[in-house]
Amino acid sequence: MSTQTLAVRLKRLLGDETTVALRPRYEGSNICTWIGFKHVNYLVEEAVLDHFRTAELPARELFEEYGLGLDLVELDTRIAHALHMDDLVEATVAPATKDDDDALRFRVTLTVVRDGERLRAATSKVRVLLVPDEYLDAAAPAAELARFTARAPEPEPAGPAPAPVVNTSLAEGRGTSAGDPVLEQLTAGENAFGWKWRIPYPYCHFTERIQMSGYLRQMEEVVDLFLADRGISIKQLLDDRRWIPVVPRSSVRILDHALMEEDLYTVYTVEEVYKEHTYTSRMDCYVVRDGQLVKTATGHITHGYAVIENRRDWSLVGFDERVLKAFHGRPAVG
Incomplete structure (x- = not known):
């Protein structure tokens, strides 16, 4: 790739809007045919990756030619309309990088057709960094990309x-949520749930570090464990009332690298219950290095509940006393 061509491609990346047609993955349809927040964010990620491909700066070439890993490091997504299995989603990526930005920024809009009308299903703000590979030998430098290239943060x-303590062996299953001194310190005095877990390689990319989709999976999993710990597991409320959690907004911001096979300490803290219809929680992730806690990611997720009316439809419901007590840290009853 010549210097001139690289500059032209970067100009297209920063200036041209792109649109791609995508379908949600089958894996993301866990309750009836509705698609969960994680897979909505996966559509956002795929749209951004396609934007790089269209500008002829695909993630594979950035890594193989320049030793740069394309990392989504910030994702803030609002969901307005539910997506369903087999939906054909139109994803539009608009560059939003300003002259003084040291990262690549994009705005992504997902739309879908309902009853002949195209609706805005979700919008997302995305921040991307190009991270040099430090596992293999140094690659050829690319001066045009230096502005958006970030070394591993201090x-x-x-x-x-x-x-x-060592308590994430295979015998521990999904890790541990009790009896761990680091978790006890992180959750002391907070309306929070803590989970310690060993980072597996399927959550990682570019040989070393957990990627954005890994943190989205982590957020989904810690919510599941939190609800079970508070006595209102997803299956319990499904069986008792046909209630399902719904997510109007989620965000994740990566602060530092968390590496394959490190123990990740995830803390899920309830911050606000709003008018008995939604609650917002914060997810903070840490590793321990040289006796110090290092925060590697933070994020927020907002939940409500909906009742399943039939195999096609659901409607929002307000929290009752049992659910409210669970969110406020008191035992759930009934």
Whole structure:
């Protein structure tokens, strides 16, 4: 790739709007035929990757030629209309990088046709960095991309950590949520649930680090564990009332690299219950290095509940006393 061609491609990446037709993955349809928030975000990610391909700067070439990993490091998504299995979604990516930005920024809009009308299903703000590969030998530099290239950040310790204990072996299953001194420190005095878990390679990319989709999976999983811990597991409310959690908004921001096979400490903190219809929680993720807690990611997710009316339809419902008590940290009853 010549220097001139690289400059032209970067100009297209930063200036041209692109649109691609996508379908949600079958995996994302867990309750009836509705698509969960994680897979809505996967559509956003795929649209951004396609935008790079259209500009002839695909993720594969950036890595193989320049040793740069394309990392989505920030994702803030609002969902307005539910997506369903087999929907054909039109995803439009609009560049939003300003002259003084040191990262690539995009706005993504997902639309879908309902009863002959095209509706805005979701909108998302995305931030992308190009991260140099430090696992293999150095690659050829690309001066045009240097502005958006980020070396591994210097760790910003969040404070000293107690001595970690080994409790994420295979015998522990999904990790641990109790009896861990680091989790106890992180959740002390908070309306929070903590989970310690070993990062597996399927959550990672570019050989070393957990990627954005891995954190989205982490967010989905910690919500599931939190609800079960508070006595209102997803299956319980499905069986009792046909209630399902719905997500109007989610966000994740990666702050530092978390590496394959490190123990990840995830804390899920309830921040606000709004008018008995939605609640917002914060997810914070940490690793322990050299006796210090290092925060690697943070995010928020807003939930409501809907009742399943039939195999096609659902409608929003308000929280009752049992659910409210669970969110406020008191035992759920009934």
